[in-house]
Amino acid sequence: MTEPTAEPADPGGPRTATLTAAVLAEESRRQEAQTQRSEPLVLPDELLPAVGAAELSLRDTLRRGGWAIVTLAVLLVVIEQLSRETTNVLAPDIRAYFGLSDTGLMALASFGGIALVLGAVPMAWLADRVPRKYVVAGSAAGAALCLVGAALAGNTFQLFLAYSGIGLAAAYSTPVFGSLISDGYPLEGRGRIFSLHAMATPLGLALGPFTAGSIATLAGGAEGWRWAYLALAVPVAVLAIAALVFLREPVRGRYEQETVTGEVLDQSDRGGELPITIGTAFARMKKIKTFYFMCLGIGALGLALITVPLQLTLLLRDEYGYGAFTRGWILSLCQIPSIVAMLIAGRRFDRMYRVDPARTMRVAGYAIVAYGVLTLVALRLQQPALLLVCYALATAFTGMALVAVNPLVASVAPYRLRAQAFAIVPIFTFLMGGFLGALVVGAISDAHGQRVALTIAVPVSTVAGGYLFHRGARYLRQDISRAVEELLEEQEERRRIAADPQHTPVLQVRNLDFSYGTVQVLFGIDLEVARGEVLALLGTNGAGKSSLLRVISGLGIPDRGVIRLNGRSLTYAEAELRFRAGVVQLRGGAGVFPELTVTENLRTALLTTDLSPAEAKDRVDRALGRFPALADARQSRACDLSGGQQQMVALAMTLVHEPELLIIDELSLGLAPVVVQELLAVVEELKREGTTMIIVEQSLNLALSFADRAVFMEKGRIMFEGSAAELAGRDDLVRAVFLGETRGSR
């Protein structure tokens, strides 16, 4: 794209020198102001939710949030762990019954693990669309059925299906309970509630061998294991019903809203919001540095978390000759310190967070390193009892670190994205550190033994994990501040719309930052376009106009800020959904299918809509009717048309969608003046009809001739905003464009 044209200055004359000096002085003043503005926003403590607040007892936290969410979360996780432990503990019986090898059974069961991690993403998607109690109840009912399926399995394929189903049915737990706990309990007590949820995993692991072993022994015989699965199906089914009866859908982001804005924001229009996809959620969450470093840290730690128990089991078998049953018992006992540590850590987290939130994350980093050190010490010990005690202490430290993760995710993720954010974290643990790392560590272990493999893997994993947590802690205040800022902005906007609903802008961009990778190109953009208004977006080369349009149409996800269409947020909606909602962009010099005829091009543009053939034909006729120059060319192939006619076809292809907001990027680029006039006539007609438009145009005169208002951008910021007539009178800006071109071309 080229920049706006303007009257050339008198090159070389004293007037130019004075003007250049003035512009440069103005430029340095602006840059200074910009640097100040781009300082990351960090709010004072009293504005950060829960920081400096009075202590809230666990009892009061539960009184305010109710027992239902936490009770169901704990019980369902415990039973899910029990079912996994049943498979581990009763493996010899199951293996013998089906004539499977060790590896064969583990391979069958591991599909459940994969389904558990990858299933979290669609479950988060679901949790955003239906009340979460249905997701909990549905998943629990599914788990009950699959447990019955495992109990009745007649062959390995059926067993495989049942295990995968059990894994998939547990996939909702992290995103759905993560978001339910975040929305259901006040911030001051959230660490403790999350610690109860986290503690359910080691509790299930600790109880598993005892429960599974006892049931199988009681039932007796070669098929005793079936009773263990069947016995677990009953409580899960009961919990599914309990979820339907007792779970209430909490308002999303309720406690943050209450703390920050003093009220719970009206969510009645939530149904009108465009759904969030995991891709956009991931793109946005990745830009929240605390979250980014925490995910990397968890990913690195995943290497140790997954390989250590596995290698340790092998070590207990190979070096000490312990059988499967004994190993199961021993490793279960090793969970006990971690249960205690988690409960203590939840309490300490809440306390520490109230004083200094970043410290919670740094301490989690130290705990990860302590886990690494203790595991290494354990590996040096030959005495099995000492080795195991040391390892059990080590797991207590990871337990402490893990307790911090979910409440921290809750504090930095925008409340609309929380379910997805919770679903993303385990993917890092399992895929980055766990799956990839396990292969490497397995290979080292095969060649040099378990002690060597772990002595290499544990320091790498825990030092990297600890460091990444420590690093992420630097950004915590800033990221919490952003979440607060977004809530305040949302409150202000809702009030404004409520006070004057007639004047809700068609497009609203607030506080928008955008980066390509680490290079930030848009800074704090604020922009509104009223209904029926035509806004000219102007600026020098590389000012950020196209980037801004990309973010508006959903091709780029902002680091910060909000985009609304008619008052509803579409910040996290993907491009296609925005397009369906009416944000349609004409891209300069592109966009037609050369081999298709004009009419076919227009029909193709409507393929993704639900219009009836009659409606579609009507729209095509209406759009083409605006362009007399295309009257005789309807059956011509687009490639046989002139450049100007192709641009008309491209514009007609946008008009068939009857856009709510039409974005025109370079209408006149490379076209003859006579064609431009013809296109302009259509645009002016659209303006008379009340179409809301944003126009990026290289020709300043052209843009200002039909725009109501103009925005002038420079270096990713808006430098001027006002009526088109006013901009035409701002000699300095017009000349800055021109001087920019002169400097750039030298």
Ligand SMILES: Nc1ncnc2c1ncn2[C@@H]1O[C@H](COP(=O)(O)OP(=O)(O)OP(=O)(O)O)[C@@H](O)[C@H]1O
């Ligand atoms: N895909 C990309 N990756 C990295 N940087 C990019 C990318 N696209 C644009 N940029 C950078 O972003 C900044 C803004 O570019 P953008 O194209 O949005 O400006 P513009 O105002 O539309 O300029 P032009 O009129 O020249 O197209 C520039 O510094 C540019 O180099």
